[in-house]
Amino acid sequence: xxxxxxxxxxxxxxxxxxxxxxxxxxxxxxxxxxxxxxxxxxxxxxxxxxxxxxxxxxxxxxxxxxxxxxxxxxxxxxxxx
Amino acid sequence: xxxxxxxxxxxxxxxxxxxxxxxxxxxxxxxxxxxxxxxxxxxxxxxxxxxxxxxxxxxxxxxxxxxxxxxxxxxxxxxxxxxxxxxxxxxxxxxxxxxxx
Amino acid sequence: xxxxxxxxxxxxxxxxxxxxxxxxxxxxxxxxxxxxxxxxxxxxxxxxxxxxxxxxxxxxxxxxxxxxxxxxxxxxxxxxxxxxxxxxxxxxxxxxxxxxxxxxxxxxxxxxxxxxxxxxxxxxxxxxxxxxxxxxxx
Numbered sequence: 001x002x003x004x005x006x007x008x009x010x011x012x013x014x015x016x017x018x019x020x021x022x023x024x025x026x027x028x029x030x031x032x033x034x035x036x037x038x039x040x041x042x043x044x045x046x047x048x049x050x051x052x053x054x055x056x057x058x059x060x061x062x063x064x065x066x067x068x069x070x071x072x073x074x075x076x077x078x079x080x081x
Numbered sequence: 082x083x084x085x086x087x088x089x090x091x092x093x094x095x096x097x098x099x100x101x102x103x104x105x106x107x108x109x110x111x112x113x114x115x116x117x118x119x120x121x122x123x124x125x126x127x128x129x130x131x132x133x134x135x136x137x138x139x140x141x142x143x144x145x146x147x148x149x150x151x152x153x154x155x156x157x158x159x160x161x162x163x164x165x166x167x168x169x170x171x172x173x174x175x176x177x178x179x180x181x182x
Numbered sequence: 183x184x185x186x187x188x189x190x191x192x193x194x195x196x197x198x199x200x201x202x203x204x205x206x207x208x209x210x211x212x213x214x215x216x217x218x219x220x221x222x223x224x225x226x227x228x229x230x231x232x233x234x235x236x237x238x239x240x241x242x243x244x245x246x247x248x249x250x251x252x253x254x255x256x257x258x259x260x261x262x263x264x265x266x267x268x269x270x271x272x273x274x275x276x277x278x279x280x281x282x283x284x285x286x287x288x289x290x291x292x293x294x295x296x297x298x299x300x301x302x303x304x305x306x307x308x309x310x311x312x313x314x315x316x317x318x319x320x
Contacts, residue, residue: 010195017222021206026214033218048243048264049232051140055273059280071287075294079212080301090208098201110189112238114261123265131246139244139266155274162281169288
């Protein structure tokens with residue numbers, strides 16, 4: 001448990017969350033959501049929850065991003081807000 | 082009306098957040114080894130898991146041995162989700178082919 | 183005061199993440215943005231539960247030393263290992279959250295096929311127009 005690493009990761013997570021809901025291009029928003037998931041995975045590794053971090057890295061950041069990108073390819077990429 | 086709705090939702094979100102931050106006042110300090118969550122069921126898992134299940138990884142032991150019905154329910158949820166995705170996306174392909182004809 | 187902040191600042195950041203997700207679900211009108219908000223909300227709740235299992239003071243990952251058959255290990259101390267129970271429950275929660283996201287995205291594709299837009303207000307306008315047309319026709 002290193003508190004400096006903890007604070008930096010939490011800061012990055014909040015920045016990624018705010019960016020993901022404010023970007024108008026949906027593809028960029030989804031990629032930033034994948035980055036958010038990877039930061040979350042790093043945070044869990046740092047907390048000692050290695051199994052949760054494995055699952056998040058493969059399922060949350062991998063399959064989730066792939067599903068979102070597939071859906072956006074089939075629908076519209078622009079958003080109004 | 083649209084901008085008005087955004088401000089209303091922002092105020093509601095901030096009020097919810099203030100209520101939850103007030104609620105953290107009663108929670109144990111972060112990382113406290115003697116907090117209620119750390120002192121009731123999990124000591125038994127840590128002490129007996131390797132004797133009862135012969136698995137060094139306690140998380141796997143709890144996931145697949147102590148709480149395997151939970152995992153069964155989880156796989157039922159995934160099965161339902163995949164079947165419903167299949168049906169939702171298959172209907173549209175059929176409609177498309179019938180329109181093409 | 184400083185001790186209080188140091189003991190609680192993690193919880194406050196989780197609450198901030200939950201507020202971001204809730205605002206995206208309520209205030210944004212694009213449906214994909216609402217889904218992104220739902221994901222952020224779920225991850226913040228999972229983060230809260232995982233962080234309940236943290237023990238300060240030298241606790242490690244919940245994997246026991248030794249060969250797993252009771253040989254070669256020292257006497258197990260509860261304070262040496264993290265709480266495994268929240269990890270197990272949150273493994274289930276992550277997989278269920280991705281299943282709900284998949285179903286929601288499939289529904290989203292259907293909505294786009296029908297209305298040719300993903301903005302909530304445009305969809306409501308189209309529906310209102312169609313309802314007015316229907317009452318006019320009868």
